[in-house]
Amino acid sequence: MREVAFGQYYPANSFVHKCDPRTKILFLIVYIVAVFLANSFYALAALAAVFCLVAVFSRIPVSSLFRSVKAILFLLAFTALLNLFFYRGKTPLWEGSFLTYEAVYFTVFLAVRLVLLVLSSAILTLTTTPVSLTDGIESLLTPLKWVRFPVHELALIMSIALRFIPILTDETGRIMNAQKARGADFETGGLFKRIKAIVPILIPLLISAFRRADELGDAMDARCYWGSKVRTKYKKLTFTWRDIVAFVLCTACLVGVVVMGQFIPAII
Amino acid sequence: MTAIAFEKVHFSYTETNDGADKLFASDTSFALDGVDLSIEEGEFVAVLGHNGSGKSTLARLSNGLLTPDSGKITVLGMDATDEKNLFNIRKSVGIVFQNPDNQTVASIVEDDVAFGPENVGLPREEIGKRIDFALNAVGMEQYRHSTTTRLSGGQKQRVAIAGVLALKPKIMILDESTAMLDPRGRKEVIDVVTRLNKEENITVLLITHFPEEALIADRAIVMDHGKIVMQGKPQDVLQDERALRKCSLALPRSVRICRELQAGGLQIEDGFYEEDLAENILALLQEKRADIAAETETAASNPTSKDGVGEIVCQNLSYTYNPSSPFETHALDGVDLHVYSGDFFGILGHTGSGKSTFVQHLNALLKLPTAEKKYKPKKGKPIPQTTLTVNGYDLTDKNTDFRQLRKKVGMVFQYPEYQLFAETVFQDVAFGLRNFVKELQEDEITAAVKDALETVGLCYEEVKDKSPFDLSGGQRRRVAIAGVIVTKPEILILDEPAAGLDPLGKEEIMSLLHTIHQKWCKTVLIVSHDMDEIAENCNRAAVFGDGKVLAADTPKTLFADETLIRRSGLDIPFTAKLTALLREKGVVIPSDFTTDSFVKNTLRYVSTALSEGACHA
Numbered sequence: 001m002r003e004v005a006f007g008q009y010y011p012a013n014s015f016v017h018k019c020d021p022r023t024k025i026l027f028l029i030v031y032i033v034a035v036f037l038a039n040s041f042y043a044l045a046a047l048a049a050v051f052c053l054v055a056v057f058s059r060i061p062v063s064s065l066f067r068s069v070k071a072i073l074f075l076l077a078f079t080a081l082l083n084l085f086f087y088r089g090k091t092p093l094w095e096g097s098f099l100t101y102e103a104v105y106f107t108v109f110l111a112v113r114l115v116l117l118v119l120s121s122a123i124l125t126l127t128t129t130p131v132s133l134t135d136g137i138e139s140l141l142t143p144l145k146w147v148r149f150p151v152h153e154l155a156l157i158m159s160i161a162l163r164f165i166p167i168l169t170d171e172t173g174r175i176m177n178a179q180k181a182r183g184a185d186f187e188t189g190g191l192f193k194r195i196k197a198i199v200p201i202l203i204p205l206l207i208s209a210f211r212r213a214d215e216l217g218d219a220m221d222a223r224c225y226w227g228s229k230v231r232t233k234y235k236k237l238t239f240t241w242r243d244i245v246a247f248v249l250c251t252a253c254l255v256g257v258v259v260m261g262q263f264i265p266a267i268i
Numbered sequence: 269m270t271a272i273a274f275e276k277v278h279f280s281y282t283e284t285n286d287g288a289d290k291l292f293a294s295d296t297s298f299a300l301d302g303v304d305l306s307i308e309e310g311e312f313v314a315v316l317g318h319n320g321s322g323k324s325t326l327a328r329l330s331n332g333l334l335t336p337d338s339g340k341i342t343v344l345g346m347d348a349t350d351e352k353n354l355f356n357i358r359k360s361v362g363i364v365f366q367n368p369d370n371q372t373v374a375s376i377v378e379d380d381v382a383f384g385p386e387n388v389g390l391p392r393e394e395i396g397k398r399i400d401f402a403l404n405a406v407g408m409e410q411y412r413h414s415t416t417t418r419l420s421g422g423q424k425q426r427v428a429i430a431g432v433l434a435l436k437p438k439i440m441i442l443d444e445s446t447a448m449l450d451p452r453g454r455k456e457v458i459d460v461v462t463r464l465n466k467e468e469n470i471t472v473l474l475i476t477h478f479p480e481e482a483l484i485a486d487r488a489i490v491m492d493h494g495k496i497v498m499q500g501k502p503q504d505v506l507q508d509e510r511a512l513r514k515c516s517l518a519l520p521r522s523v524r525i526c527r528e529l530q531a532g533g534l535q536i537e538d539g540f541y542e543e544d545l546a547e548n549i550l551a552l553l554q555e556k557r558a559d560i561a562a563e564t565e566t567a568a569s570n571p572t573s574k575d576g577v578g579e580i581v582c583q584n585l586s587y588t589y590n591p592s593s594p595f596e597t598h599a600l601d602g603v604d605l606h607v608y609s610g611d612f613f614g615i616l617g618h619t620g621s622g623k624s625t626f627v628q629h630l631n632a633l634l635k636l637p638t639a640e641k642k643y644k645p646k647k648g649k650p651i652p653q654t655t656l657t658v659n660g661y662d663l664t665d666k667n668t669d670f671r672q673l674r675k676k677v678g679m680v681f682q683y684p685e686y687q688l689f690a691e692t693v694f695q696d697v698a699f700g701l702r703n704f705v706k707e708l709q710e711d712e713i714t715a716a717v718k719d720a721l722e723t724v725g726l727c728y729e730e731v732k733d734k735s736p737f738d739l740s741g742g743q744r745r746r747v748a749i750a751g752v753i754v755t756k757p758e759i760l761i762l763d764e765p766a767a768g769l770d771p772l773g774k775e776e777i778m779s780l781l782h783t784i785h786q787k788w789c790k791t792v793l794i795v796s797h798d799m800d801e802i803a804e805n806c807n808r809a810a811v812f813g814d815g816k817v818l819a820a821d822t823p824k825t826l827f828a829d830e831t832l833i834r835r836s837g838l839d840i841p842f843t844a845k846l847t848a849l850l851r852e853k854g855v856v857i858p859s860d861f862t863t864d865s866f867v868k869n870t871l872r873y874v875s876t877a878l879s880e881g882a883c884h885a
Contacts, residue, residue, distance in 0.1 A: 178684065178687040180633060181674055183675065183699075183703030234399075236392060
């Protein structure tokens with residue numbers, strides 16, 4: 001009965017879902033780089049089009065996608081306001097206006113950038129189970145094993161953390177309700193009072209998290225967890241034709257943005 | 269071959285261990301004190317004992333999670349104290365723990381089952397086969413790709429069993445694996461384990477505090493204070509009431525009924541299942557039947573206090589989670605319910621029936637849309653005709669003083685001991701009081717806290733300055749209840765108040781609730797899926813199903829309604845099962861399904877039947 005958390009996996013059987021997680025992670029990284037390299041609205045529009053294409057092929061409902069934007073709405077508004085007032089432009093919007101044409105342009109540009117970043121990351125987490133996501137990261141980081149970096153342990157920590165997010169979210173809700181029923185007030189009062197009000201939630205939550213960690217450790221030991229030395233992996237990641245398509249699209253993005261940057265003059 | 273052999277095993281938790289366990293685990297950190305034990309391969313052994321008797325330690329020693337201070341442990345011929353054997357021992361001894369959430373490593377069922385085989389370095393194809401085998405064995409193959417958090421308790425625990433099974437262990441230990449499950453989940457798990465023992469010849473060590481579960485074992489072992497105090501056939505072990513009581517254990521309900529019948533003068537043999545018991549009663553009656561009238565009931569008076577104190581009136585209550593999203597769920601769909609002042613009311617229903625959602629409305633943890641501050645009636649949109657009045661407060665009105673409501677309607681959640689947070693018991697109990705009544709003097713607070721702690725059966729002077737985390741599990745639950753009743757609520761709501769407790773702990777909590785009902789709170793509401801608990805304690809109950817109230821009546825009427833019970837997917841109390849079995853044979857025993865009433869009426873029936881029979885003869 002829990003509320004759906006930000007970026008939670010959305011089960012479907014789509015092209016994007018079936019892509020290899022490594023492809024998706026690399027794609028996202030390249031896409032983010034491209035978004036930052038884009039210096040004109042044309043380039044951004046092209047990237048937005050790519051996003052729409054991917055979104056359509058992921059079969060994720062628009063409402064789910066936009067829920068992720070809702071999470072950063074405050075940040076968006078805040079940076080927009082700052083930019084609007086503190087960006088020093090040259091052309092006033094109208095005679096004697098404090099706001100400048102450049103400031104508005106820059107604000108909108110940044111907002112679009114930010115929204116694209118959030119939406120594209122949301123696509124990744126919505127179409128990839130936490131497990132395959134960590135599998136992907138583990139696989140991508142494998143070269144680091146040569147410098148004795150504990151790749152496997154890191155991946156395991158990540159997947160366990162992901163697995164416990166819904167459980168701890170539930171637990172937080174339960175503890176909050178229990179303290180509310182005892183008259184705790186989390187909604188009113190100043191900042192200091194509100195921080196103080198968190199203590200009755202935080203302490204039981206921490207204790208429970210430690211207890212769970214303790215029990216999980218025992219359960220893992222009992223199931224022969226011995227570190228990464230002898231361990232094999234059941235899930236094997238394999239690239240398919242879908243990944244080739246994705247790689248082509250991904251390269252096109254990057255090249256396209258760079259080329260556009262050469263030919264279309266940046267206004268900012 | 270001997271599966272597990274203990275020779276004079278001693279174990280005690282070291283200082284550091286002890287401290288950590290006090291904080292994080294329940295009070296299981298007790299020593300083993302010279303345990304000798306031998307379990308044969310293929311055997312099904314049940315280990316009984318109250319919390320802290322050392323039975324979990326036994327499990328952890330058996331697969332090398334702990335090493336003994338002295339003595340010898342041999343597992344399948346391997347010395348468990350030798351670290352070189354540890355890996356092989358863990359491969360052949362699987363443990364399923366209590367909390368299903370805390371032993372699942374991965375988010376997807378299949379990945380979690382694969383965890384063990386991956387650890388021992390099996391090749392991929394073999395892991396696939398193992399997953400097939402393990403999920404098949406526990407009947408969860410259709411959930412292979414499901415998310416673990418969305419499964420029910422029983423299903424999660426079956427996945428945990430599969431995860432252990434995938435290592436193809438020779439021995440399987442279930443360390444109170446059923447304690448946190450509802451009766452349905454418990455049955456699922458026990459059925460799976462019994463089958464594994466029979467079909468796969470896996471040695472099973474079932475650690476439990478439910479005497480009924482021990483009945484299916486080949487052998488029962490009773491532990492107390494780190495020692496094995498009794499062992500033998502479960503039927504023999506579970507008959508000795510005095511010895512069991514000494515170890516804080518209880519007789520199975522069936523045997524308890526037999527004992528009371530015997531005390532009433534019946535020459536009846538002990539029966540362990542409802543079928544045995546019915547047969548024994550029939551044997552006693554031979555072919556004689558009687559016709560006894562039900563005792564005249566005191567007409568249920570439904571006092572409606574003028575100001576609605578202690579009363580809950582609910583009409584047409586609906587609630588939807590995640591409205592207009594793919595995860596939309598209608599948790600409540602037009603609930604009508606009237607709880608009268610003075611009721612000890614039971615709320616029944618399996619997981620997902622909407623009972624928790626309903627209960628959260630009663631003290632406005634979930635608010636009706638019309639009670640939200642920002643609510644403005646929209647033109648053209650009809651306002652849903654919902655009535656929800658609790659203790660005289662109108663919960664559909666946004667101008668209601670919800671703080672006052674929460675003060676008057678106390679709510680105790682499931683496992684309330686996990687919500688304790690303060691440095692001392694006193695501070696924790698006083699938390700609610702200070703929140704609700706700001707202008708209280710210190711001496712008034714002291715008096716109220718003292719009163720509350722003594723009502724829940726704790727010694728004020730002894731516990732007030734202790735940290736709540738230094739108390740035992742049962743004591744912590746009492747402190748948590750004290751922290752709610754300290755504001756003297758008129759209505760007290762408890763979600764599964766006896767969950768996870770051993771049978772004696774359950775009895776104590778229920779009798780505590782009756783004390784509270786008489787002394788403090790006009791109305792008590794308990795949410796439960798233990799039918800016996802409802803039958804024994806409540807004067808009225810409501811059955812929830814699919815977000816509706818399927819019926820609300822006395823437990824007697826509810827449990828007699830077979831179609832209703834089947835529709836709601838619930839079980840019926842032991843006495844009701846027995847009554848039904850006897851009725852099939854023409855023996856109609858009217859009772860309200862409490863043990864007392866059942867025993868009394870059975871005695872009445874038998875004596876009437878036999879004396880009538882004597883007349884006829």
